[in-house]
Amino acid sequence: MGISAVVWDIDDTLFDYSGSDRAAALRHFAAEGLLGRFSSPEAALARWRVVMEEQYGRYLAGEQSFVAQRRERSRAFLGEVLSDAEADAWFARYLAHRGDADGLFPDVLPALTALTPGYRHGLLSNSDIGHQDRVLRGLGIRDRFEVLVCSDQLGHAKPAPEAFLAACEAMGLPPGAVAYVGDRPDTDAAGADAAGLYGIWLDRTGDGAAHRGLGLRRITGLAALPALLRSLADPTS
Ligand SMILES: [Mg+2]
Structure with missing residues (x-):
């Protein structure tokens, strides 16, 4: 799959x-x-x-x-x-x-546009859902995502597998059909990998050396995400 x-x-x-x-x-x-x-x-x-x-x-x-x-x-x-x-x-x-309202990274909208259609989109955050809903609406991107799942609703926070699996369940997909993108190598990428998703570490600071031993999939900006997802779909390419 x-x-x-x-x-x-x-x-x-x-x-x-x-x-x-x-x-x-x-x-x-x-x-x-x-x-x-x-x-x-x-x-x-x-x-x-x-x-x-x-x-x-x-x-x-x-x-x-x-x-x-x-x-x-x-x-x-x-x-x-x-x-x-x-x-x-x-x-x-x-x-x-x-x-x-000014805090959207400039590579977000181009990446979402490049990945839609082709991929469905959801959100998983260690936060309060009301707070994050307001932030996303202020940024003008809330409607780009089907689901918003937050730790306060779940009683589980990343990197607990329960948090990642709840997001997959909200999307109606098994973890092996879902990539998770986040800026923290441990909480986000390694946690998602451990739960059976494809964890991807967005290393915006380019500070990858310190975490090379973890063997994480790593990108330094979202422009690289579409190609990485294609390579995961077809590992021989
Ligand atoms: Mg983060």
């Missing part, structure tokens, strides 16, 4: 989450008068990133809600006791700086 569908990661695959986050956080810290607390803007961003990884990880582990991880990121970054309302307001001011 050939590959008949592509299931996509969202953040840092379709949507430039890291770039949008970085720009918004810098504007937010400046507007709040917080940059003087750090040795440099890069140090402030590094702290913001560490706090995000910690608190988002606790959300994905089921230890706190999506709303709670935002509050805890506000509190942990500021190192202050904040009421829920204060923490919500601080995070909302950060989000107001996020130009999500």
